[in-house]
Amino acid sequence: MYKNLKYLFLSSFVFMACSEDVKEEVIAEEPLSKGSADFTKYVALGNSLTAGFSDNALFKAGQVNAYPNLMAEKFAEVGGGPFTSPLMNDNIGGLLIGGTQIQGPRLVFSNGAPVPLNIAVPGSVPTTEIAIPLTGPFNNMGIPGAKSYHLIAPNYGNIAGVPTGQANPYFVRFRSTPSTTVLADALSQNPTFFSLWIGNNDVLGYATSGGTGINQLGNTNPATYAANDISDPTMFNAVYNQIIEALTSDGRKGVVANIPSVTSAAFFRTVPFNPVPLDAPTSSALNAGLIGPLDQILTALGQPDRLKPLAAVSNNPLLIVDEGLTNLGPQIQTIAASSGNPQLVALAPFLGAVYGQARHATKDDLVLLTTRTVIGQPAGSLVPSLNAFGVSFPLQDQHVLVPTEIEFINTATTAFNNTIESAAQSKGLAFVDINAIMRELSTNGIRFDNYHMSATFGQGGVFSWDGIHITARANAYIANQFLEAIERTYGAKFSKFKPQDKPITYPSFLPN
Known part of the structure; x- marks a missing residue:
């Protein structure tokens, strides 16, 4: 039965032998060099990826392993x-404001699934209080949740704006003054080199909400945006170039990165x-009592492909709502009410209200990672036999x-990536094509040394337990990509990390 259905988930080194009469050639390593860059004062601007956010939280170990x-x-x-980084108080994660928890602890793997740390380890309570600001300045200016325009927004670190979403609790902890901007605090340090990786959140919230936000195309006023809206590309272009102009003043050098296609993350795959x-x-019961009759009605309405017959197999498609479809609810209700079938007549209002934009999912749909705990669970339907999310009751927009x-x-x-790359080229900045890297990771994966890293959730080594943010191992790999871009642009030479030396998960027990 579907009543309790839930989704479960859980190059070798080659040594060449040499004959005695062949001398081994020794290749001298190129000496380390800063090239034409000056790293005396490095500042990093960005969002959660820059801050070291991982496993759905910011905590000390993640910050230490952040790519900057x-x-x-x-x-x-x-x-x-x-x-220096504005380190959290602990390895629990989460935030308090006036003693009240406003964000929960990190995720850990326990009993076959990711769960909040306080579930796996009772008593794990956040201790980081944002009402007690840190004394800076700090080199890592990564702000979890920040969008492009937030970097230049006054009062983004004002604690009074946190309850209304006008300020960011992470920036509240280490801003110089409540009214300052992220960019101003970065520039006040007179940096000699910078990195900028921003833009993910300008589209990510829309994606992780299942598209419940608005595509703000044509609206260049971010003050009117809701949290899950997609930023207007024209606005993004203006803001991004304003940031770049300020960062490159006085000939300052730096490195920037574009954003990956967010739907390539494990959260969506x-x-x-x-x-x-x-x-x-x-x-058989579902086909007879719901899918079959609905399909007959939809076929009569010229929509024969919305629903498919169910079978006694393990891979039936999910039933979902597609807001892009014409809502045929009124027509469904009318036809069901006049069908002469007592069962359909009784269900007519329900069928019209619930299934007007319903269809079975296809490979072109992306089911959110968070939806795994919803599939097959009660949907709150007034019809007990049609009450299982994704099976007899359609998954909703947020799923x-x-x-x-x-x-x-x-x-x-x-559009965002075109802006970023154009800005890098116009200012002669080092550029990291994160989008191309993520495409490779999500398709074939990437091999380095004797390790293969992929975007597979839980075991590929890229994504942490939230399915969006990257692991310590992936941070080391990304750091190498930034370093290589700097080498190409400024003639520098660095030693590199061995990403496989970094963990892909953090244990439940981490010392603070």
Whole structure:
């Protein structure tokens, strides 16, 4: 039965022998060098990826393994100065405001699934209080949740704006004054080199919400945006170039990165579109009592492809709502009410209200990672026999990305990346094509040394337990990509990390 259905998930080195009469050639390593860059004072601007956010939280170990912190280690080998981060109080994660928890602890793997740390380890309570600001300045200016325009927004660190979403609790902890901007605090340090990786959140919230936000195309006033809206590309272009102009003043050098297609993350690629197992009695009952009659009505209305017959197999498709479809609810109700079938007549209002934009999912739909705990669970329907999310009751907008929503995301991402690359070229900045890297990771994966890293959730080594943010191992790999871009542009030479030496998960127990 589907009543308790839930989605479960859980190059070798080659040594060449040499004959005695062949002398081994020794290749001298190129000496380390800063090239034409100056790493005396390095600042990193960005969002959660820059801050070291991982496993759905910011915590000390993640911050230590953040790619800017790792880059600074290599900069120090060629004369770079100290690099400080606004460290959290603990390895629990989460935030307090006036003693009240406003964000929960990190995720850990326990009993076959990611769960909040306080579930796996009772008593794990956040201790980081944002009402007690830190004394800076700090080199890592990564702000979890920040969008492009937030870097230049006054009062983004004002604690009074946190309850209304006008300020960011992470920036509140280490801003110089409540009214300052992220960019102003970065520039006040007179940096000699910068990195900038921003733009993910200008589209990510729309994606992780299942497309419940608005595509703000044509609206260049971010003050009117809601949290899950896609930023207007024209606004993004203006803001990004304003930031770049300020950062490159006085000939300052730096490195920038574009954003990956967010839907290539494990959050969108783990739960299949067809994870529904049904036995013969259940599939037959659903076909007779719901799918069959609805399909007949939809076929009569010229929509014969919305629904498919269910079968006694393990891979039936999910039933979803697609807001892009014409809502045929009134027509469905009318036809059912006049069908002469007592069961359909009784269900007519329900059928019209619930299934007007329903269809079975296809491979072109992306089911959110968070939806895995919803599939097969009670949907709150007034009809007990039609009460299982994704099976007899359609998953809603917040559960799935449909093709029209995916297209909005891809179009915006392309526009943002065009802006970023153009800005890098115009200012002669080092550029990291993260989008290309993520495409490779999500398709074939990437091999280095004797390790293969991929975007597979839980075991590929790229994504942490939230399916969006990257692991310590992936941070080391990304740090290497930034370092290589700097080498190409400024003639520097760095030693590199061995990403496989970094963990892909953090244990439940981490010392604070």
